[in-house]
Amino acid sequence: MKRILAAAVLALGLFWQTGAAIAHHGWAWTTGGNIDLTGVITEAELGNPHGVLTVEVDGETWTLEVGQPWRNERAGVRDGDLAPGVEIRAIGEPAADKSEKLMKVERFWLGDREYVLYQGRD
Structure with missing residues (x-):
């Protein structure tokens, strides 16, 4: 009986974590509307499952999720484009929880x- 209970608890825990990861990496956590931010990149971590930029915007620190490596490459992003000190203007969907200061970037400008x-939600 203890093994069954332990297995059930483990399965529930794995399901909960997997569900949260799937929800976050889709679009469910966003508002469905776009905002426009301009700031300076202070940190850049590009890689899988997607790139993450830390950007200072009017005295606030925002986390901007950019594409997966293949998506960034398809958009024309080159090594070094997204680096600390670079000014970025980004348009995308913010987190539904406004206190998170988190955006899924759909398009951005460097200069x-x-x-x-993303074109739509591809």
Whole structure:
């Protein structure tokens, strides 16, 4: 009986964590509407499952999720483009919980050059 209970608790825990990860990496956690932010990148971690930028925007620290490596490459992003000290303008969907200061970026600009990561919710 203890083994069955332990297995059930483990399965429930794995399901809960997997469900949270799936929900976060989709679009369910966003508002469904776009905002426009301009700031300076202070940290950049590009890789799987997606790139993450820390950006200072008007005295607030925002976390911007950019695309997976293949999506960034498809958009024309090159090594070094998204680096500390670079100014970025980003449009995307913010987290439904406004206290998170988190955005899933759909498109961004570095200078005059536009990079399109998502067309709709592809």
